[in-house]
Amino acid sequence: MPVDIIRTINRVGKWSLNRAIGKRRPIIGVFSLTHYCNYFCPMCPFGDSDKQGQIKFASKNDLTTDQWKQIFDKVAQYCIWCIVEGGEPTSRPDFMELIRHLHSLKMPITLITNCSLLHTIDIDELKKYVQFITCSIDSVFEESYCKVRGVTPQTYQRVMQNLEMLTEHNVPHYFNSVITKFNTREFLDGSYFQRAVDLGVNAVSLTFVEDRSDVDYSLLPDRDTINQICKAVIDHIKSKKDPQIMLPPQYFEQILDHGRGMFDECGVWKSIFVNGNGTVMVPCWKYNDPKNTYSLLEKSVEEIWDAPQWEIAKTCHDCQVLGCIWYSSQPTTTFAQNYMRGLSKMINRHAPEISKDI
Numbered sequence: 001m002p003v004d005i006i007r008t009i010n011r012v013g014k015w016s017l018n019r020a021i022g023k024r025r026p027i028i029g030v031f032s033l034t035h036y037c038n039y040f041c042p043m044c045p046f047g048d049s050d051k052q053g054q055i056k057f058a059s060k061n062d063l064t065t066d067q068w069k070q071i072f073d074k075v076a077q078y079c080i081w082c083i084v085e086g087g088e089p090t091s092r093p094d095f096m097e098l099i100r101h102l103h104s105l106k107m108p109i110t111l112i113t114n115c116s117l118l119h120t121i122d123i124d125e126l127k128k129y130v131q132f133i134t135c136s137i138d139s140v141f142e143e144s145y146c147k148v149r150g151v152t153p154q155t156y157q158r159v160m161q162n163l164e165m166l167t168e169h170n171v172p173h174y175f176n177s178v179i180t181k182f183n184t185r186e187f188l189d190g191s192y193f194q195r196a197v198d199l200g201v202n203a204v205s206l207t208f209v210e211d212r213s214d215v216d217y218s219l220l221p222d223r224d225t226i227n228q229i230c231k232a233v234i235d236h237i238k239s240k241k242d243p244q245i246m247l248p249p250q251y252f253e254q255i256l257d258h259g260r261g262m263f264d265e266c267g268v269w270k271s272i273f274v275n276g277n278g279t280v281m282v283p284c285w286k287y288n289d290p291k292n293t294y295s296l297l298e299k300s301v302e303e304i305w306d307a308p309q310w311e312i313a314k315t316c317h318d319c320q321v322l323g324c325i326w327y328s329s330q331p332t333t334t335f336a337q338n339y340m341r342g343l344s345k346m347i348n349r350h351a352p353e354i355s356k357d358i
């Protein structure tokens with residue numbers, strides 16, 4: 001689906017005008033379609049081991065099809081792009097109907113999924129509506145994959161088959177990996193990248209795990225291993241080999257130099273993150289409290305974005321290594337440099353002699 005340029009220009013114009021008069025408004029919509037996930041990832045709150053309890057909770061609290069459509073209509077007035085995730089979004093029986101509705105609003109869509117249920121979906125129809133599928137592939141090796149994601153080897157095999165299906169059907173997709181102490185080896189020796197290419201992918205997004213505050217364990221690798229991984233990834237980026245790393249090298253350089261990603265002000269306000277029950281937490285999930293929680297069914301985006309709790313985000317630096325927060329908090333120069341890097345890589349592929357000068 002081509003992106004509607006006029007619509008995008010219109011939304012960016014509105015966003016910039018608001019910025020000019022000192023109003024912050026969201027530009028990316030993130031929809032966490034359901035509280036249910038069929039996985040058991042220890043780093044994720046949706047990895048809950050009590051699946052019966054989770055199903056009960058989801059059936060009571062998840063928004064209905066019509067309620068999600070109402071929310072999409074509101075968010076589409078502001079946002080140039082949306083991200084559909086969860087829980088596991090593809091587990092909703094009305095998943096395709098919701099995606100179809102977003103498409104009818106001309107919203108470009110990135111779907112984040114664990115890929116384990118893609119064979120239950122009409123992939124050729126899905127391809128008509130989504131720009132990209134982000135495949136959460138934390139490890140490309142069965143043993144560590146099953147450990148990080150708390151699933152059986154059969155599930156790993158199913159995911160591998162579904163990845164093949166995406167390639168066969170020419171569905172644009174890339175991998176996202178969360179680096180924990182369970183999957184360090186493949187980044188240290190680069191085997192993750194080689195296998196990603198073998199699996200038909202030419203771009204990979206990475207983030208170190210952001211440890212949960214509601215559990216008493218840490219999944220972050222030790223400091224020395226983190227540093228070695230940063231060096232290995234920076235070397236990979238410099239080599240200009242496939243796959244392209246979607247985060248700029250500065251993310252890894254800063255973690256190497258400062259032990260964390262650096263930013264002045266958290267950019268969380270640029271996205272509207274809607275929970276499975278239609279609520280938005282201001283400024284984010286880390287401040288989960290009824291007094292910071294607003295229902296997007298009852299309130300407008302304007303009302304929620306005028307809430308006083310956004311002030312918290314101006315000074316909060318709690319997320320130390322979470323790639324998406326780091327990225328949304330960077331100055332535009334970081335994006336420009338990243339764009340130039342992508343351009344240089346493309347030229348390198350097609351005219352290597354010119355790229356030496358870039």
Ligand SMILES: C[S@@+](CC[C@H](N)C(=O)[O-])C[C@H]1O[C@@H](n2cnc3c(N)ncnc32)[C@H](O)[C@@H]1O
Pocket residue numbers: 037043044045046085086087088089112113114135136176178207208209210211212322
């Ligand atoms: C919450 S999941 C929901 C979508 C879907 N179930 C999936 O697995 O892709 C969205 C993304 O968040 C990532 N994630 C979960 N917990 C995380 C954490 N503690 N730190 C960083 N990323 C995390 C997952 O690996 C996944 O790529």
